[in-house]
Amino acid sequence: MHEDNPAHLGLSFSIEPPGLVGRFVPETIHRGAPGLLHGGLAATALDEVMGGLGWALDGVHTMTATLDLRYRHPVPIDGSAVTVESWRPVATSRRRQRVFGRLRLADGTVAVEASGIFVQRPIGELDG
Numbered sequence: 001m002h003e004d005n006p007a008h009l010g011l012s013f014s015i016e017p018p019g020l021v022g023r024f025v026p027e028t029i030h031r032g033a034p035g036l037l038h039g040g041l042a043a044t045a046l047d048e049v050m051g052g053l054g055w056a057l058d059g060v061h062t063m064t065a066t067l068d069l070r071y072r073h074p075v076p077i078d079g080s081a082v083t084v085e086s087w088r089p090v091a092t093s094r095r096r097q098r099v100f101g102r103l104r105l106a107d108g109t110v111a112v113e114a115s116g117i118f119v120q121r122p123i124g125e126l127d128g
Helices: 039-058
Strands: 011-014 019-024 062-071 082-087 096-104 110-120
Touching: 011 039, 019 039, 039 062, 039 096, 039 110, 062 096
Parallel strands: none
Antiparallel strands: 011 019, 019 082, 062 110, 082 096, 096 110
């Protein structure tokens, strides 16, 4: 989380089923349509949690190669926390990982589904 960025999502992370889970409360600054979370920020939250899965489970930094999204339900900005989940199939390589994710509303409704390919970042690349 970047406290110096007033638009940060404020994601908090934990390792729990189904893999890596993040939670945050959408705020007005994250608005797209009136009263709703911007779809690009829903994508950002999913990318963050899905990209963090390799580090959380294997200590491997990954970067997004592909990210496919399916928006199922609008995400209201109403003071309720949303849950962002990521997981992968058991059979996967450390270099190239197929990762799945979903963003759930407080009542459990799946608002956004995602899948993507995340590739291991070579050590030292982009450091600095």
